[in-house]
Amino acid sequence: MLKVDGLRRCWIALLSVNIIFPFLVSPVRAGHMEGIPPGEQRVSPPISLKKVAPDLYFLYDDASSNAAFLVTEEGVLVVDTRQHPRHGQDLIERIRKITDKPIRWAVVTHFHGDHYLGSPAFKEAGAMIVSHRDTAAMIKKYHEQEVARRQAFFKTNNLDPKKVKLVLPDATFEQGQMTINLGGRVVQLLYMGPGQNPGDTFVHFPQARTLFTGGPFSRKSWPNTAFTPSMDGWIAVLKKLAAMDMDHYLPGHGDVGNKQDLLDEAKVLGDLQSGVKAAMAKGMSREEMVKSLYFREYKELRNYDRLHGFIESTYQILTTGKSAFGLP
Numbered sequence: 001m002l003k004v005d006g007l008r009r010c011w012i013a014l015l016s017v018n019i020i021f022p023f024l025v026s027p028v029r030a031g032h033m034e035g036i037p038p039g040e041q042r043v044s045p046p047i048s049l050k051k052v053a054p055d056l057y058f059l060y061d062d063a064s065s066n067a068a069f070l071v072t073e074e075g076v077l078v079v080d081t082r083q084h085p086r087h088g089q090d091l092i093e094r095i096r097k098i099t100d101k102p103i104r105w106a107v108v109t110h111f112h113g114d115h116y117l118g119s120p121a122f123k124e125a126g127a128m129i130v131s132h133r134d135t136a137a138m139i140k141k142y143h144e145q146e147v148a149r150r151q152a153f154f155k156t157n158n159l160d161p162k163k164v165k166l167v168l169p170d171a172t173f174e175q176g177q178m179t180i181n182l183g184g185r186v187v188q189l190l191y192m193g194p195g196q197n198p199g200d201t202f203v204h205f206p207q208a209r210t211l212f213t214g215g216p217f218s219r220k221s222w223p224n225t226a227f228t229p230s231m232d233g234w235i236a237v238l239k240k241l242a243a244m245d246m247d248h249y250l251p252g253h254g255d256v257g258n259k260q261d262l263l264d265e266a267k268v269l270g271d272l273q274s275g276v277k278a279a280m281a282k283g284m285s286r287e288e289m290v291k292s293l294y295f296r297e298y299k300e301l302r303n304y305d306r307l308h309g310f311i312e313s314t315y316q317i318l319t320t321g322k323s324a325f326g327l328p
């Protein structure tokens with residue numbers, strides 16, 4: 001069982017980042033934390049497993065990333081494999097407390113390491129790993145980079161980096177939809193074009209009126225804008241998801257959400273974009289924006305301490321048409 005002390009983890013991570021890359025924690029960056037005294041900073045709740053429908057479970061891991069699984073008579077389908085093979089194994093152990101049916105499928109929603117580096121555990125368990133074609137291509141291309149940027153997390157959480165291995169999806173889909181039939185249940189993998197990332201996949205459980213949203217939607221969290229090829233495209237995807245009118249939206253980060261949470265995130269993205277555009281119209285440089293834009297109405301959201309990066313990547317998209325991550 002993984003025990004998490006979110007605040008301690010946060011500070012240790014900050015300290016280790018500061019020792020290895022002192023330039024990453026500049027006074028400007030600390031500035032975005034000024035509105036939140038240390039005693040009031042957000043602390044992650046412990047990991048919890050939530051039953052959102054009689055056969056559908058949501059693993060809410062606030063300090064790392066979320067996952068979900070569907071239990072049927074024929075086997076289990078998992079959505080996202082978590083951040084490390086040990087996290088993947090932990091999820092398998094949780095599944096085993098509920099069913100002994102084989103784990104048939106593991107869907108990977110996007111290429112960020114915190115959502116797929118647990119894949120070796122599911123490969124070993126015999127699952128068919130599936131993703132959108134673009135997600136598979138991005139995993140292949142950026143795997144080493146994804147592993148490199150998670151070393152501090154592994155260290156803080158005593159996760160052996162040597163256990164991390166590249167496991168590519170066994171199957172991919174290219175069009176807008178792939179349907180999986182398992183034990184009398186239908187699961188739809190949906191692709192609506194890039195949201196937060198190329199390849200973003202949504203997993204629809206029609207019987208549970210539930211949608212797992214992966215990267216593009218994180219509840220009560222600043223969306224990470226480093227990867228998107230289009231802020232407007234992302235906002236449009238969030239509005240389409242909200243229009244699906246599900247009972248539950250299961251985010252990649254944050255607790256179970258609803259339609260309004262998706263629209264709230266669309267508003268944050270819209271406000272971030274228009275704030276940066278207005279600053280550009282005043283002739284401000286990127287450095288000046290980072291120092292002067294605070295978006296304090298959203299300071300309670302998770303990841304507010306990373307706002308400087310989101311301002312920078314939004315500026316990058318608006319001025320070059322390309323994501324800060326260097327995507328095509």
Ligand SMILES: [Zn+2]
Nearest residue numbers: 065112114252
């Ligand atoms: Zn993530």
